[in-house]
Amino acid sequence: MDLAYGPRYEAFRQEVRAFTAEFASRAPRDRGMGGGREWQQLLIEHGYAARTIPREYGGFGAEPDILESRIIAEEFIAAGLPMGMASQGISMLVPTLLELGTEAQKKQWIEPTIRGEVIWCQGYSEPGAGSDLASLTTHAVEDGDDFLINGQKIWTSTAHVSDMIFCLVRTEPDKPKHHGISYLLFSMKTPGIEVRPLVTMTGQAEFNEVFFTDVRVPKSQIVGERGQGWQVANATLKHERGMLGDPNQAGTRFKALVEMVKTETVDGQKLIDSPLWRDRLLKLQARVLAMEFHGLRLLTARLRGENPGVAGLIVKLMGCELNHQLAAFAIDALGEIGVLYDGSPHLRANGVWQRSYMFDLGLIIGGGTAQIQKNIISERGLGMPREPKLAN
Amino acid sequence: MDFALTDDQKMMQDTIGRTLDRVCPLERVRKAAADHEPYAADVWQALAEVGVAGLIVPEEHGGVGQTLLDAALAAEMLGRSVAPAPFVASCVMAPLALMGSGSPAQQAEWLPRLAAGEVVAGVAVSDIAAGARDGAGVAAVQGRLSGKALFVLDAGAADLFIVADTLKSLHLVRGDAKGLSRTDLNTIDATRRVGELAFDDVEAEPLAARDSAATIGRMIDAGRVVLAADILGAGGRMIEKAVAYAEERKQFGRVIGSFQAVKHLCAEMIAELEPCRSLIWYAAYAFDAAPDEASLMAAHAKAHTSETGTFVARTATEVHGGMGFTDLLGLHYWFKRIGFDRQMLGGPERVRGDAAALQGWV
Numbered sequence: 223m224d225l226a227y228g229p230r231y232e233a234f235r236q237e238v239r240a241f242t243a244e245f246a247s248r249a250p251r252d253r254g255m256g257g258g259r260e261w262q263q264l265l266i267e268h269g270y271a272a273r274t275i276p277r278e279y280g281g282f283g284a285e286p287d288i289l290e291s292r293i294i295a296e297e298f299i300a301a302g303l304p305m306g307m308a309s310q311g312i313s314m315l316v317p318t319l320l321e322l323g324t325e326a327q328k329k330q331w332i333e334p335t336i337r338g339e340v341i342w343c344q345g346y347s348e349p350g351a352g353s354d355l356a357s358l359t360t361h362a363v364e365d366g367d368d369f370l371i372n373g374q375k376i377w378t379s380t381a382h383v384s385d386m387i388f389c390l391v392r393t394e395p396d397k398p399k400h401h402g403i404s405y406l407l408f409s410m411k412t413p414g415i416e417v418r419p420l421v422t423m424t425g426q427a428e429f430n431e432v433f434f435t436d437v438r439v440p441k442s443q444i445v446g447e448r449g450q451g452w453q454v455a456n457a458t459l460k461h462e463r464g465m466l467g468d469p470n471q472a473g474t475r476f477k478a479l480v481e482m483v484k485t486e487t488v489d490g491q492k493l494i495d496s497p498l499w500r501d502r503l504l505k506l507q508a509r510v511l512a513m514e515f516h517g518l519r520l521l522t523a524r525l526r527g528e529n530p531g532v533a534g535l536i537v538k539l540m541g542c543e544l545n546h547q548l549a550a551f552a553i554d555a556l557g558e559i560g561v562l563y564d565g566s567p568h569l570r571a572n573g574v575w576q577r578s579y580m581f582d583l584g585l586i587i588g589g590g591t592a593q594i595q596k597n598i599i600s601e602r603g604l605g606m607p608r609e610p611k612l613a614n
Numbered sequence: 615m616d617f618a619l620t621d622d623q624k625m626m627q628d629t630i631g632r633t634l635d636r637v638c639p640l641e642r643v644r645k646a647a648a649d650h651e652p653y654a655a656d657v658w659q660a661l662a663e664v665g666v667a668g669l670i671v672p673e674e675h676g677g678v679g680q681t682l683l684d685a686a687l688a689a690e691m692l693g694r695s696v697a698p699a700p701f702v703a704s705c706v707m708a709p710l711a712l713m714g715s716g717s718p719a720q721q722a723e724w725l726p727r728l729a730a731g732e733v734v735a736g737v738a739v740s741d742i743a744a745g746a747r748d749g750a751g752v753a754a755v756q757g758r759l760s761g762k763a764l765f766v767l768d769a770g771a772a773d774l775f776i777v778a779d780t781l782k783s784l785h786l787v788r789g790d791a792k793g794l795s796r797t798d799l800n801t802i803d804a805t806r807r808v809g810e811l812a813f814d815d816v817e818a819e820p821l822a823a824r825d826s827a828a829t830i831g832r833m834i835d836a837g838r839v840v841l842a843a844d845i846l847g848a849g850g851r852m853i854e855k856a857v858a859y860a861e862e863r864k865q866f867g868r869v870i871g872s873f874q875a876v877k878h879l880c881a882e883m884i885a886e887l888e889p890c891r892s893l894i895w896y897a898a899y900a901f902d903a904a905p906d907e908a909s910l911m912a913a914h915a916k917a918h919t920s921e922t923g924t925f926v927a928r929t930a931t932e933v934h935g936g937m938g939f940t941d942l943l944g945l946h947y948w949f950k951r952i953g954f955d956r957q958m959l960g961g962p963e964r965v966r967g968d969a970a971a972l973q974g975w976v
Contacts, residue, residue, distance in 0.1 A: 223683065223899050224616045231615075289615055494975055497967075504966040508918035511911070512889035515896040518617035525615065533892075536885040596881035597874065604857050604880055607872040 227289060235293050241268055242301035249303045257304030259338045270294050271306025272336040280333030288524050311335040311342030315388050318457050322446050343381040345389030345432060348374060353594045356399045356452055360434060362391040371437040381417045381430035384410050394449045403451035408439040424580045475548045476510045483555060493555055506551060509544050532603030539595040542586045549579040627687040633664050634695035640944045646698035647804030652770030654698040658731060661699055668729025671709050675725035682836055683898035686843035693847030696947045698805040700734050702840045703768035707833040708735035711776040714829030715784050715821040736772035738763035738811060743834045743959040752813055754779040757820060759813040769809025770798060782827040785818035803954035805947065834959060835909050838916035839897045841955040845923035846890055848948045852930035853883045855945060859934050879933055883926045890919040913969040920956040927952045
């Protein structure tokens with residue numbers, strides 16, 4: 223066990239620090255969508271975004287190096303600078319195309335996507351196909367050189383601002399459900415697409431419903447083979463699961479909580495001076511630390527090319543739950559102030575805790591609900607039997 | 615960056631695990647409990663042969679000279695097999711007392727014998743680690759001890775005791791010292807023995823070569839990490855047993871392990887316990903490599919693993935249904951082991967209080 227990064231990586235850290243010091247003034251204030259296209263372009267040029275995307279597709283072309291990626295993240299967070307864009311196109315579609323796309327698809331889509339010029343949304347979930355995604359019914363029927371698509375998607379983040387969609391549709395209705403799906407790319411401006419905003423409990427339209435009526439898509443815009451869309455989609459779902467349970471986020475949130483209990487007072491007494499609040503805070507601190515070190519353990523497994531087994535399967539469940547608990551603590555610690563919202567007087571931190579508390583519940587559900595995670599942990603991690611299928 | 619066990623550590627842990635599988639099956643644990651053995655001498659002997667007794671004792675004193683992480687890995691195996699053997703006091707805290715504050719002569723006299731498993735040492739620091747109850751406290755007057763110590767770890771058949779007085783000085787007391795009376799305290803856990811020591815003007819040797827208060831702090835930190843690792847091992851074994859039972863027991867025409875209600879309990883247990891392993895590894899690593907963080911990490915490892923252990927102990931018992939509640943399966947030995955570890959050297963609330971103080975929050 224040795225937690226030092228070693229001289230080569232410490233030298234790399236100094237490079238990143240030199241960049242963050244030199245360019246901090248050019249970083250955009252608005253952190254939405256990762257900091258904007260100009261910032262994204264600057265990051266790509268210096269290798270701090272799209273780092274491992276090959277140069278021929280517009281990336282920086284570095285060899286994948288887990289520790290370098292981690293150091294970049296650590297230093298950008300420490301400097302308070304926006305990281306590169308993390309849209310669904312960049313974090314999910316691009317890795318999929320690199321793995322399974324044709325040369326033409328890679329050439330056409332990767333560069334504009336990583337530069338933030340083409341925004342993508344993900345058309346997976348449907349009203350009748352959530353946790354059981356493979357039962358999706360949006361279908362594509364052959365019509366000459368095209369598919370004609372009809373059906374509906376839901377939970378489609380950013381659909382209202384997206385140029386393109388990567389979408390799962392049923393092309394082989396006679397095959398078993400996992401073998402009848404195809405993965406298509408098409409423009410959101412194609413006639414027959416209607417986007418309706420879906421307002422969530424936070425009060426904002428974080429998602430959309432997307433309706434397809436005779437949407438015509440050339441057959442060539444498929445990734446992978448016909449009927450192999452499930453395998454293609456699983457490559458991206460893996461990326462999403464990895465993305466949601468970031469343990470650093472809990473550490474950053476925890477620091478903010480400590481600041482809060484050191485400054486907020488009730489009856490003139492600081493919250494940190496109350497043994498009750500302290501004890502609850504300490505319980506959370508143990509969880510935050512445990513997940514941080516757990517992250518180091520998984521990082522080591524990745525560096526060694528080892529499968530971390532059940533230790534890796536628990537991260538989505540535990541990471542999302544912990545973030546939710548941290549927000550819940552903040553709201554309770556604020557007391558009556560904790561229910562203020564939407565620009566009210568006395569509101570703290572622009573209502574970020576209230577919004578997180580609600581939005582995090584969405585993250586516990588999205589990308590594989592907590593219950594689905596428990597199925598995965600027990601079946602794949604502990605080797606327990608699957609639920610028997612009911613006879614229809 | 616390498617946050618993982620070395621091949622040597624994996625091999626050492628595997629050797630201890632195999633040894634315990636051989637010499638310490640459940641029937642052996644039952645016998646030790648039924649006969650009120652102070653510890654299972656044959657189990658202890660087998661453990662000493664594979665180096666467990668001298669794991670952290672320096673090589674110059676006949677030990678293996680390993681780190682606290684190695685001791686934690688050993689403790690995990692002991693918890694896994696609910697081994698009726700002294701460890702936390704005799705193999706970790708007492709050697710640390712001698713290494714930290716013993717004179718060269720004291721180290722030369724006792725460390726080789728501890729490392730060989732020839733003597734067992736009890737440790738009396740409960741009033742400092744967990745708070746004084748029922749009037750516990752030992753006073754030293756001109757090197758002679760009076761008063762009483764409660765919850766003395768590994769006290770059964772101990773040949774010597776390391777005793778902290780109320781002013782945080784350390785003393786070495788021989789088990790047969792005049793004026794020392796010893797009482798076994800029956801606990802829920804029949805696999806480790808704690809005792810009460812009454813001191814009536816007892817002769818003691820000071821352990822005063824270096825700052826004893828700092829040494830006591832190190833002993834408690836190490837003890838907490840080791841108890842957390844014991845819970846990790848016991849809890850992990852309870853989950854294995856719950857999963858195995860759920861895959862065998864049939865109701866409503868199917869194994870109960872195919873019901874999500876049961877599977878999800880098992881998933882929750884492992885999801886809670888695996889991060890404890892990471893926390894314990896880090897706490898043990900910090901003890902040797904990052905001393906500034908060691909006390910805080912030890913406190914968190916102890917408190918959080920205790921909370922998780924309690925959850926696992928009750929949940930794994932529930933998965934076993936009525937059988938879990940009986941003596942037939944012996945599952946309760948693990949349940950009680952975890953309950954014991956939770957309270958020793960400070961329960962979660964007490965230890966979190968220490969963690970708050972360490973961060974200047976009190």
